[in-house]
Amino acid sequence: MLRENINDLIALAAVAEERSFTRAAARLNVSQSALSHTIKGLEQRLGMRLLTRTTRSVAPTIEGEDLLATLTPCFEMIESRLRALNDARDQPTGTVRIAATEYAIETLLWPKLSPVLKQHPAINIEFVMDYGYTDLAEAQCDAGVRYGEQVSEGMISMRIGPDERMICVAAPAYFDAAGKPATPQDLSDHRCVNLRLSTHGALYAWEFEDADGSEIRVKVQGQACFNTINPVLQAARDGHGIAMVPERLAQPHLDSGALHVCLDSYCPLFPGFHLYYPSRLRPSSAFGVVLDALRDNKQRS
Secondary structure (H helix, E strand, C coil): CHHHHHHHHHHHHHHHHHCCHHHHHHHHCCCHHHHHHHHHHHHHHHCCCCEEECCCCEEECHHHHHHHHHHHHHHHHHHHHHHHHHHCCCCCCEEEEEEECHHHHHHHHHHHHHHHHHHCCCEEEEEEECCCCCCHHHHCCCEEEEECCCCCCCEEEEECCCCEEEEEEECHHHHHHHCCCCCHHHHHHCCEEEEECCCCCCECCEEEECCCCCEEEECCCCCCEECCHHHHHHHHHCCCCEEEEEHHHHHHHHHHCCCEEECHHHCCEECCEEEEEECCCCCCHHHHHHHHHHCCCCCCC
16 A cells, blocks of 8 residues: 555645645646646545645645645655765765846856866756745745845855945946936936846835935836846946946946946945755755855955
8 A cells, every 4th residue: 555655645745835736746747637647546545635626726635734744754754864875975966956146146156156066076056047035945946045144934044145235337428418316316317227126026126325324215217127137237338327236246347437336325235145045954965065165254345
């Protein structure tokens, strides 16, 4: 009986955790129809309904919850033991999926992790570009990257980069024609390059800090809007208005004179990039290597 049902029980646990046949099928690398057939077969053999299905969601029944309460610790124990055996091998191996912004990937993650791939040929790293606070389970990622150390319950946060500043920049020709704003409120009289956040579709509100430390938030207007940061920087270089971008990203263009800064005294430092991942996650050998490579042992700049 156990041998007959073990794969079906794994399928049941995946559907219950994902709350979706579609996501569970992708996770198990099977078709949705095959997964549905598997669950129906298990329910028929056990003589009870284990999942409640609606057009929008899937949830365990009372009997399903009771069965999963027994199964889940057993599966976690088996997985933990298998990972321990894997870690005992000399060569770190496995795939690590990290969700992060394009800027974080290009300026921080890739420079630190490129040498890891050359040093450890059995490690694979997959980058998932995302500008939101990613639900790691839903995105099937091992870790995510965001500004600041504040994370939800059950997550671990680890600093991986220095403090940052978002600064306002534009091409010299734009400032020659339109002048420079003296205060953040003056931005309402200027053309600006917007960034739309993919998480909830809202335009990014530019954040400043007054001399007394009070926060100023300004929503700006302009002809161009993007949902990744590199085109925002390029649009500023092309003279389409003022853009708010990470200082480190803009620095080469400031050094060359292609961009100039405005409102510099209103742009404060804030906590830099942090890696977040589930506290209950037992790091695989590959994930441990990635953590060591990304850990920032330097003091805040």
